[in-house]
Amino acid sequence: xxxxxxxxxxxxxxxxxxxxxxxxxxxxxxxxxxxxxxxxxxxxxxxxxxxxxxxxxxxxxxxxxxxxxxxxxxxxxxxxxxxxxxxxxxxxxxxxxxxxxxxxxxxxxxxxxxxxxxxxxxxxxxxxxxxxxxxxxxxxxxxxxxxxxxxxxxxxxxxxxxxxxxxxxxxxxxxxxxxxxxxxxxxxxxxxxxxxxxx
Amino acid sequence: xxxxxxxxxxxxxxxxxxxxxxxxxxxxxxxxxxxxxxxxxxxxxxxxxxxxxxxxxxxxxxxxxxxxxxxxxxxxxxxxxxxxxxxxxxxxxxxxxxxxxxxxxxxxxxxxxxxxxxxxxxxxxxxxxxxxxxxxxxxxxxxxxxxxxxxxxxxxxxxxxxxxxxxxxxxxxxxxxxxxxxxxxxxxxxxxxxxxxxx
DNA sequence: TCATTAATTTAACAGTGTTAAATTTTTTAA
DNA sequence: TTAAAAAATTTAACACTGTTAAATTAATGA
Numbered sequence: 001x002x003x004x005x006x007x008x009x010x011x012x013x014x015x016x017x018x019x020x021x022x023x024x025x026x027x028x029x030x031x032x033x034x035x036x037x038x039x040x041x042x043x044x045x046x047x048x049x050x051x052x053x054x055x056x057x058x059x060x061x062x063x064x065x066x067x068x069x070x071x072x073x074x075x076x077x078x079x080x081x082x083x084x085x086x087x088x089x090x091x092x093x094x095x096x097x098x099x100x101x102x103x104x105x106x107x108x109x110x111x112x113x114x115x116x117x118x119x120x121x122x123x124x125x126x127x128x129x130x131x132x133x134x135x136x137x138x139x140x141x142x143x144x145x146x147x148x149x150x151x152x153x154x155x156x157x158x159x160x161x162x163x164x165x166x167x168x169x170x171x172x173x174x175x176x177x178x179x180x181x182x183x184x185x186x187x188x189x190x191x192x193x194x195x196x197x198x199x
Numbered sequence: 200x201x202x203x204x205x206x207x208x209x210x211x212x213x214x215x216x217x218x219x220x221x222x223x224x225x226x227x228x229x230x231x232x233x234x235x236x237x238x239x240x241x242x243x244x245x246x247x248x249x250x251x252x253x254x255x256x257x258x259x260x261x262x263x264x265x266x267x268x269x270x271x272x273x274x275x276x277x278x279x280x281x282x283x284x285x286x287x288x289x290x291x292x293x294x295x296x297x298x299x300x301x302x303x304x305x306x307x308x309x310x311x312x313x314x315x316x317x318x319x320x321x322x323x324x325x326x327x328x329x330x331x332x333x334x335x336x337x338x339x340x341x342x343x344x345x346x347x348x349x350x351x352x353x354x355x356x357x358x359x360x361x362x363x364x365x366x367x368x369x370x371x372x373x374x375x376x377x378x379x380x381x382x383x384x385x386x387x388x389x390x391x392x393x394x395x396x397x398x
Numbered sequence: 399t400c401a402t403t404a405a406t407t408t409a410a411c412a413g414t415g416t417t418a419a420a421t422t423t424t425t426t427a428a
Numbered sequence: 429t430t431a432a433a434a435a436a437t438t439t440a441a442c443a444c445t446g447t448t449a450a451a452t453t454a455a456t457g458a
Contacts, residue, residue, distance in 0.1 A: 035444085035445065035446080036445080036446060036447080037444090037445085037446090045406075045407090046406070046407055046408080047407095047446085047447085048406080048407075048408090048447080048448080048449095049405085049406065049407085051447075051448085052405085052406095056446080056447080057445095057446065057447090058320075061320060062320050062323065062324070065317070065320050065321060065324060065327070066324050066326050066327075069321075069324060069326040069327045069329060069330065070326055070329075072329075072330045073326070073329040073330050073333065076330050076333050076334065077333060080333065080337065086337050086338075086340040086341035086343075087341060087393055089337050089340075090334070090337050090338065090341060090359075090389075090393065091389055091393075093333065093334055093337065094334075094359060094363055094385075094389060095385075097330070097363060098363060098366075098367065098385065101367045101371075102367075102370075105371065108367070108371075109314075109371065110317060110320075111317065111321060111327070112317065112321075112364060112368075113313060113314035113315060113316065113317035114312060114313075114314065114367075114368050114371050115308075115312035115313065115314040116312060116371055117312065118264070118309060118310065118311065118312035121257075121260060121261050121264050121309075122264060122268075122310060122311075124261065125261070125264060125265050125268060127265050127268040127269055127272070128264070128265075128268045128310075130268060130269075130271075130272040131268065131271045131272050131275050131296070134272065134275050134276060134279060134292065135275065135289070135292055135293075138279065138285050138288050138289050138292065139285075139289065141285040141288075142285040142286060142289060144285075151380065154380060155380060155383055155384050155387065158366065158369065158380075158384050159362070159384050159387055159388050160289075160293060161365065161369060162361070162362045162363075162365030162366035162369060162384065162388065163358070163361045163362040163365055163388065164293055164296060164297060164361075164365065165311060165365040165368060165369060166360065166361030166362055166363065166364040166365025166366070166368065167297075167357065167361035167365070168297065168300045168301075168307070168313075169311075169313050169364060169365065169368060170357065170360060170361060170364060172300075172304065172307075172308065172313050172315055181350065181353060181354060181357075184354055185354050185357050185358050185361065186293075186294075186297065188354065188358055189358050189361065189362065189392075190289075190290055190293060192391045192392065193387075193388075193391065194286055194289065194290070195391075234413085234414065234415080235414080235415060235416080236413090236414085236415090244437075244438090245437070245438055245439080246415085246416085246438095247416080247417080247418095247437080247438075247439090248436085248437065248438085250416075250417085251436085251437090255415080255416080256414095256415065256416090
């Protein structure tokens with residue numbers, strides 16, 4: 001019977017509605033505000049209905065994660081297809097990655113475990129700036145006798161910090177590389193940046 | 200009266216006990232398991248007592264964050280003091296930063312918003328490897344005609360990923376740099392790595 | 399129309415952070 | 429030492445969370 005098909009189509013629609021509602025809530029109020037009851041409100045059902053479509057809240061997050069990776073893959077592939085030279089391709093691909101992160105900020109946070117809440121905390125703490133200041137000063141030393149502008153140092157500092165924090169984050173959430181490999185990545189990155197600072 | 204002092208000292212001790220208990224729970228069971236009632240269990244009180252010492256759960260987290268930054272600052276300073284040349288100092292300081300991240304993993308997660316839960320998710324998804332594979336292939340292309348080992352590509356890939364993911368994370372949790380500055384950091388990092396790949 | 403099945407909701411449970419009231423303990427003063 | 433005042437601590441409750449089972453409503457097939 002065709003009505004069976006229609007019902008199945010409606011069910012599929014509700015499945016998508018749940019994902020859309022979730023993402024909508026997160027975009028408006030952040031990840032902390034996402035609750036089953038709130039999702040139910042948006043799709044105009046009561047909470048237990050959601051469990052007919054997803055076995056748990058985590059299952060919804062997993063589906064959103066998958067969605068994110070598929071969009072990212074599409075974007076990265078499209079960026080590659082726009083160029084022929086590998087160097088150009090690579091640059092375009094990472095730029096696509098960068099753009100995705102901010103275009104789909106909420107998905108990126110979910111995919112790679114970026115907890116935005118902590119910024120509210122650290123902002124309140126003067127102590128949070130001490131480590132950065134220490135390193136900051138040494139970068140200025142390193143560039144002597146040239147006296148750099150604030151912006152110049154800032155760029156160097158953040159380049160350092162990015163690669164190290166990035167490597168740390170990735171290791172914490174993925175736990176894949178060996179210590180040996182990490183050491184080498186670190187050395188490669190740090191020496192590369194130091195070299196570029198001296199230029 | 201001296202008894203006043205003793206009581207004040209006991210109170211101060213309980214304040215510290217709350218922090219210690221929190222960290223202990225987190226180290227044993229992860230951030231998700233941290234609850235006021237569980238903290239109370241460890242310090243052998245009931246939950247509302249905690250509010251005599253900290254105004255909220257967030258206040259406890261804030262205090263732990265501060266603690267983390269102070270330890271990090273101490274470590275970084277000590278690393279600097281071990282060398283005289285700025286280049287050596289810088290290297291040692293970032294290595295100290297790196298070591299702190301894993302020695303005080305839980306604090307680092309709190310300080311910089313690294314959500315470890317997400318790894319459980321992405322691991323379940325085959326789709327999560329597509330973007331990496333795409334970039335992986337181009338790195339191999341870039342190194343042609345040299346045919347690199349798995350490890351060689353891995354190091355390049357993770358160096359790229361680290362700096363970009365790091366920069367994204369930092370921007371998301373700190374929201375400080377201008378787009379212009381970010382562009383330049385990205386360019387500096389990517390071109391640096393690409394250059395080192397060609398070597 | 400009646401029985402069966404499906405769809406949906408209500409009610410409940412155990413947990414969360416948090417607050418107010420009740421209770422116990424300790425300290426102070428007579 | 430005992431009564432009153434103050435402090436410390438707990439119990440009970442509220443509104444919220446994810447989740448499940450039972451009750452109810454709506455739709456279907458004979």
